[in-house]
Amino acid sequence: MIRFGVIGTNWITDRFLDGASQLDRFQLHAVYSRTDEKAKEFAGKYNVEHTYTDLEAFAHSDAFDAVYIASPTALHSQHAITCMKGGKHVIVEKPFASNEVEVRAMIETAKQYNVTIMEAMKTPHVPNFNRLQESLEKIGPVRRFVANFCQYSSRYDKYKEGVVLNAFKPELSNGSLMDIGVYCIYPMVALFGKPERVKATAYMLESGVDGEGTVTVDYPSLNGVCMFSKITNSEIPSEIQGENGSIVIGKFSDMKDIKVVYKDGTEEKVDGEQQENSMYYETKSFIESIENNEIENNVNTWENSIETMRILDAARKEIGLVFPADEVSK
Incomplete structure (x- = not known):
């Protein structure tokens, strides 16, 4: 026990x-x-x-x-x-x-x-993540990774009324990149490792954190795109594109509703049963x-955590997102 x-x-x-x-x-x-x-x-x-x-x-x-x-x-x-x-x-x-x-x-x-x-x-621990990994060979060489997680924060209405809650405070190291974007970036690292280049754009809020943004990365043989938001919703699924087909993921954070769509248009469902509470x-x-x-x-290896944080740090540098914790850590 x-x-x-x-x-x-x-x-x-x-x-x-x-x-x-x-x-x-x-x-x-x-x-x-x-x-x-x-x-x-x-x-x-x-x-x-x-x-x-x-x-x-x-x-x-x-x-x-x-x-x-x-x-x-x-x-x-x-x-x-x-x-x-x-x-x-x-x-x-x-x-x-x-x-x-x-x-x-x-x-x-x-x-x-x-x-x-x-x-x-x-995400990397749920059974459907393993099923997704095993399906990569079905779509041939992977050329693009697209993760989409945009979820309108229940605290954003208060923010628009002038009340800044924890989710939008830089002194707490928050914002959409850290809170939501990490769900896109960590699985990408778990699947493909360390990228060669990181670029980022974002819409910055007056409180000093990002409301939404996009991180793009380059690997030797594929590109990655991570889209995230705390101020909008999105109904677009995530996708891993290969030369022989694509893996489409309905809910990326829980790895639900996964299917392979082959070049000829045929589809194969590859997800299975897993606990409703994925934690x-x-x-x-x-x-x-x-x-x-x-x-x-x-x-969830230390190297995955370090590499994910390197990407988050590089993205924050690109968009000008600075936390008080950065000064303390110098």
Whole structure:
């Protein structure tokens, strides 16, 4: 049994716990929040006894073994490093951190304290991602990768009214590239590795973050296009184009509704059944890494996280998106 603590009491933590609760090796034992009221309110929903408002006390508690971190991105590195120094294994919500410097510091801490650290990018762990990978040979040499994830934020209406919530604050290392674009970029890296060139464009909001944007990359034999937005919706599927056909993906973040469309127009459905809450799979893999004494997950590897962050950093440089965390990391 792996006893978990959580940092963050928002909807994504609820969703993580819903997926994790389907694993018989998972138990929630502790909750950290900045305020005692929020910590106890969240803990009460799950009948959890241990609550903390002091990060050091939380990190060094003997009430749990591993922690799920869903604090604002600007705090990921600090929270993860503090918990690892307390001997805790950590799974950190995407994006892993604010920049590459922070990611490398997190990885070095995991090595030093011999604990598992993994980015909570769910997509490569779902069964349909494996089915997609296995289908690449069916479409011949791949020449173009197009990932599309545009989702109108429930917080954008408030933004237009003059209320800037966390999702649109640069001091929290947020914006559409970090929050949404990473869902497009990480799987591309998992499939094709490190690109040779990165370019980016974006529509910048007055708060200082991007509302929507596009990242394009070049590989030796293919081009990649990643489109993302927090201020518009899109009904266009994602697609991997090859010389003999294309793989069309309806919902890219969960890898749902996948089919191969061959040159002659025939279609082959290649997706299958998987858990409705896809966060189940990342949690299962993380727990297996802990049980196998692997400080690096074999799917969400450190190199994938580093390379994804390199692309995010390069894209931010292109569009002029600077975070306070960048100055601290210098």
